[in-house]
Amino acid sequence: MAIDQLVLKAKEGDDEAFLQIISVLKIDLYKTALSYLRNEEDAIEAIQEVTFRAYKGLKELKEASYFKTWLIRIMINYCNDTLKMQKRMVLNEDLLLTMGKSENYSLMEIQDAMQSLDERSREILTLKYFHDLKIKDIAGTLDCPEGTVKTWLNKALKSLREKLEEKGGMSHV
Structure with missing residues (x-):
């Protein structure tokens, strides 16, 4: 059934x-x-x-x-x-390890970057990448338009990248 x-x-x-x-x-x-x-x-x-x-x-x-x-x-x-x-x-260590290998970031750098994100960004990234939910399903879960979810997801990914670049920049100094 x-x-x-x-x-x-x-x-x-x-x-x-x-x-x-x-x-x-x-x-x-x-x-x-x-x-x-x-x-x-x-x-x-x-x-x-x-x-x-x-x-x-x-x-x-x-x-x-x-x-x-x-x-x-x-x-x-x-x-x-x-x-x-x-x-x-x-955080989900498997995802972080995968992300770390593909982007040459260490697990610690990714964990720090994720921890520094706001709660909504962590939540959006979790729903999208930990649970493979579609934008439509995330929108239903969060009770908001799909366009809003797309915007939040893009901002969350951009913030994560910026945080990782900051960390990476500091480690080369």
């Missing part, structure tokens, strides 16, 4: 349908939580908390086709809140 149909059943009170959806998406939730929190125990706790929040807020979801992005958004918000409490930011 398609996720959209399961979401509709879950919204009508079918707990089994909700559990099936979570079962299908648990790996995505885990990867998201782990990329932010960098700790397996914290990631598992995040999945439990996000599952509970999604269950409580399911009736608020307007469009069933956006369930996955809505759920990932809840996870990102939870992780950001957790990180704010811990006063640290953690």
Whole structure:
């Protein structure tokens, strides 16, 4: 059964349908939580908390086709809140390593640059590159026009490049 149909059943009170959806998406939730929190125990706790929040807020979801992005958004918000409490930011190391190899930047330089970005920029980059979401899906998740998402994404990438160039410039001095 398609996720959209399961979401509709879950919204009508079918707990089994909700559990099936979570079962299908648990790996995505885990990867998201782990990329932010960098700790397996914290990631598992995040999945439990996000599952509970999604269950409580399911009736608020307007469009069933956006369930996955809505759920990932809840996870990102939870992780950001957790990180704010811990006063640290953690990134997806695999993406950073890949980016570092292609651009000849060290992992530390990329981590520093990402940490210095504003929250929206980190969020846009995470949705686009960590989750391979399309601009349309990001726009639905953030409840804003696609053009706005494109603008934010371009600004986030430009800021990241500038931060990396600043760091690179300093290391050659």
